[in-house]
Amino acid sequence: MIDNKLKSILLSVQKPARYTGGEPGCIIKNPDEVKVRFAFCFPDTYEVGMSHLGMKVLYETLNSQPDIWCERCFTPWLDMMQKMREHNIPLYTLESKTPLGEMDIIGFTLQYELSYTNVLAMLDLAGIPLMAKDRDESYPLIIAGGPCTCNAEPMADFFDVMVLGEGEVADTILCNVYADCKSKGLSKLETLKELSKLEGVYVPSFYEFEYGSDGIITEVRPLYNAPIPCNKAIIKDFAHLPALENTVVPVIGAVHDRAMVEVLRGCIRGCRFCQAGFIYRPFRERDIDLINSSARQLCKNTGYEEVSLTSLSTSDHPQLEELLDKMEPWTQREKVNIALPSLRIDNFSESLIEKTTKVRKSGLTFAPEAGTQRLRDIINKNVTEEEIEKTAKLAFAGGYSHVKLYFMMGLPGETMEDIKGIADTAQKIIDIYYSMPNRPKGKVEVSISVASFVPKPFTPFQFFGQNDLELIKKKQDYLLECCKSNKKIKVSYSDANTSLLEAVFARGDRRLAKVIAHAYKNGAVFDGWYESFDWQLWVQSFADCGVDMHFYANRFREYDEINPWDHINYGVTKQFLIEDYKRSQQAITSKPCNKQCYNCGANKLLGRACFEYNKG
Amino acid sequence: MNTIRVKFNKVGLAIYFSHLDLQRVMMRALKMSGLPVWYSMGYNPHIYMTFPLPLSLGQESFCESFDFRLTEEKSEEEILNALADKLPRGIELTAAGRPTYEAKDIRYAKYEINLYGDDEILQGCINDFIRSASINVTKTSKKRTEEINLKDFITDFCAGKPVDGKVSFTAIFSAGQTNNINPALLVGYFAEKYGIDANSADIKRLNIFGENISVLQ
Known part of the structure; x- marks a missing residue:
């Protein structure tokens, strides 16, 4: 129910319907008739969260169970956040307007490293202690899923449970086992022990880390027979x-x-x-x-x-x-x-x-990712110059006149030649447009959008140290210089500071939790939004906590180093990643999986070969 | 081809989305309904739809409507049933049929307004309205900003006594394509002058009228 106080607040913020629910398709159940009340929290705005297919799928899947009522909650935008604090309104679910603290399970999806402070903001707005160790049985079980859980160590201290891999089946099982534990009156620890037996369930507090004097992990120790490695769930x-x-x-x-x-x-x-x-x-x-x-x-x-x-x-x-x-x-x-x-x-x-x-007819976007063939071979983006040209021709002949191209900079093995190659590729596409007698009317425009490369866990580039800010800046300036003479090329690139922070969290470990909490307490929130991203605040927070960003982002990781995600199994083996990284250093490409198997290990999750290689 | 007018209320949770959002909601509802809706013939075919009198975000209404066209004859019941469960909470359909007036016929709208605050202050608001010869506010539209005297555009003001921090009144405001007056202007005037909370006020559109406050059915 929306009372007069909430109404007054809603009418004083932007887009109040972000906070009201009641949309067509929204599911309402009788709380007395369900065993598990689940709040699915998306740590970004309503409009971002409601674009996300995974959330929609899990909402419908969980609600298809008569015993589970899954409701939604998003991060209130800055104006609403402030009003809720001023008026002591706890964060609530959209469907029933129930404060999050009254739920059985609160599930966050971790899609993006820079939404981590939003998770803390949502817990805080709900009046729930941030650290898992500070929450007893009286609080809901706080869980996380989504791609970032493949290395969610930076967030590990805040969560009771993390679901690794595909949640469609795993989440329902988790809810049912949780309901069972609750009906038996099990303690939080006993409940966590039961949950840790499930496929794809990772209980962060059941793993202890030891670090050497150089800061590198020396040992990961499972407690209570927690599985090591912990496997992802798969359909x-x-x-x-x-x-x-x-x-x-x-x-x-x-x-x-x-x-x-x-x-x-x-x-x-x-x-x-x-x-x-x-x-x-x-x-x-x-x-x-x-x-x-x-x-x-x-x-x-x-x-x-x-x-x-x-x-x-x-x-x-x-x-x-x-x-x-x-x-x-x-x-x-x-x-x-x-x-x-x-x-x-x-x-x-x-x-x-x-x-x-x-x-x-809409615009057309392609991602060559790198400007030269050599670099595309290094990153294994198996796209040739001819294919790019052929596609541009097809697109123009098909009536498109705006083409958008995605590139990255800061890739392993990259030189200034490769940066120039980005501009050359765009120029070539414009030349193709003018060479065509049947080109569409209107103005040709090629937009190139350049992101700074962020090395991620479970990729062959997980070992690579990210380019530092100075080098990225140099490359950005050079690219602008190369494109300066042509007004038909529009260049945009991502903020390098943002990419550095992403790189820190992507390959970070548990010791980052205190930095995230510290930054949040000092005002960091919506870090993925340029209007609220405060780089200096983060620099200060890392300094205050005595944590070095470069240790996480810019350092090459030796092959035998224990990474914070090495005890997690997503199918792909570290041995394969090392081999593929070595191939990249010689600019040797790998064929697509359906043409040749490189024994990455993922087929073991299925218990069979991924493709029938001998067929035809 | 038949033009159909669907009448509805916009209440409860539905007050928090805008007129633009409402248009999209109705568009999708028509699409989902499976009714034989007429599409414009242009390069980008779209459903032809009109709304006569946009309602501001935050206000309730018991007399909204929109028009669209059908390529085949359908009964009121068929139309309402086809749309019923396709709408957000707070959009309540009340009737469907042939339009009996045009949007340009609308001249007035009757509102019920509840203000909240200290009883004495609320009484002050009511007295001010009744006794003052002019209630001057700034009206801004896309085209211009102008000073107007609200009293020139409001009739049939009828207020009760403030009780338990709430006062209720009704009034008929000039509405339609010329001199459309948003009742929020009056609430805003009270809020600014007497410090009541404008956002907590309830504004409900009860009815619309034509020339000489004649009933538009």
């Missing part, structure tokens, strides 16, 4: 895993406001910088009839005019064209646009353009 039969058919439709819109169906999981490409490409292995595709019928049902149930076929690399679905043919009749009839967000340059075809631009 073995992804092909037939039911896809979303219903979802909450935000009234005020979302960043990505459309129907989404995940067409495949994992990626065959093995781009060496890409964490998602390794932690979601092995590659599994969904059945196309299932995708087609779910997509149709989802559009019917939500009224969305666009359906996105999402994945890490949608054009790698072996039956994509067949799927698009199946979807064509109803999408045409019901005026639904099909979006293919992750196409690869090397298999982007004319018929794909045609099939996806029938209803409406």
Whole structure:
């Protein structure tokens, strides 16, 4: 219920509907008829969180259980946060307006390193102690999932439990076991012991770390028979895993406001910088009839005019064209646009353009990632110059005049030649446009967006030390210099300080928890938003806590060093990562998984080979 | 092709989203409904839809409506059933049928307003309105900013006695395509002059009227 006090506050902040719930598709249950009340917390704004497919999937999955009521909660924007503090309003769930402290389980999804302070802000706003050790049985169980849990050591002290890997099945099991423990009246410690037996459940407090005088980990010791390594949870039969058919439709819109169906999981490409490409292995595709019928049902149930076929690399679905043919009749009839967000340059075809631009035409984005062939080989982005040119031609012929290109700088083995290569690639695309007699009308524009490379755990580049700020600055300046003469090239790049902080947390360990808590107490929140990111505050917080950022971000990690994530098993072995890193140093590419197996280890999660290599 | 007018209330949780959001909500509801809705024929086909009198965020209404077109005949019951469970909480459909007036016919809207605060201060607000010859406020629109006397645009002011920190009154405000007066201007005037909390006020649109305060059905 919204009382007069809350109403007055809501009407004094921006976009109050972020905090009210009640959207079409929002699920209301009777609290007396459920065993587990679960608050799914997304540590960012409503509009960001409501764009996230994973949250939508888990919301529907958990709520499909009659005994579980999953509600939603997002980080209140700065204005609302301030008002809630002023008026002592505890953070509440959108569905029932229940304070988070009254939930059984509070689950956060850790999607991004710079949302960590938002997690603390949400716990704090709910009146819940930040540190797991300070919370007894009277508090909800605080858990985390999402890609960052593959090395969530920097956040380990704040959580009771972390779910590793795929949560669709694991989360439901966790809730049921938790309900069982609760009904038996087990203590928090006993409950955690029970939970730690589950596949994909990591209890951070059950692992003790020892450090050497150089600050490097010397030993990780499991307690209470906690598994070592701790395996990620995995869906073995992804092909037939039911896809979303219903979802909450935000009234005020979302960043990505459309129907989404995940067409495949994992990626065959093995781009060496890409964490998602390794932690979601092995590659599994969904059945196309299932995708087609779910997509149709989802559009019917939500009224969305666009359906996105999402994945890490949608054009790698072996039956994509067949799927698009199946979807064509109803999408045409019901005026639904099909979006293919992750196409690869090397298999982007004319018929794909045609099939996806029938209803409406949008911009086109490609990610060559590096400016020269040599560097693309190093990072294993197996895209050739010719393919980029061919794609640009196809895109222009297909009616696009704006092309956006994603690049990275600070990659292993990068030289200034490679930076110049970024500008050259953009220039070449503009030249292609003018060389075409049948080019679309209007102005050609090539936007290049350049991110600073952040080395991530479970990638072959996990060993690599990030370029320091000075070098990144030099490279950025040089790129601008190279593009200065051409007004048709628009350059934007990510903030290097932000990338440094991401790198610190990505490969950080438990000793960072105190820095995060300290920074939060000094005002750090919404660090992923440029309006509130305060670099100096972070620099000061690291200094105050006596923690060196460069130890985490810029140092090369020796192969035999114990990393904070080495006791976690995401399938891909460290031996494979070392071998693949060595291949990269010689600019030797790896073939896609479906062409050749490099024994990364992920197939052991399935208990079978990922592909039938001898077939045809 | 038939133009259909659906009437609805916007209350409770639905007061927290804007007119623009409401348009999108209705668009999706029509799409989900499976009704034979008419689409514009342009390059980007879209559902043709009009709303006569936008309602400000934070205000309730018991007399909202929007128009769209159907390519086939459908009964009121069929239309309402098709839309019923596709809407956010607080959007309550009340009727559907052929429009009987145009948006430009709207001249007035009746509101009920509740103010909260100290009884004595609330009585002061009411007395001020009744006794003052002019209630001057600044009205800003996309086009211009102007000083207006609210008393020129408000009739049938009818207030009760403040009780337990609340006073309730009704009034008819000039509304429609010319001289549209947002009742929040009056609440804002009281808030500024007497220090009451404008955001806690309840503003409810009860009814709309045509020329000479004639009933628009």
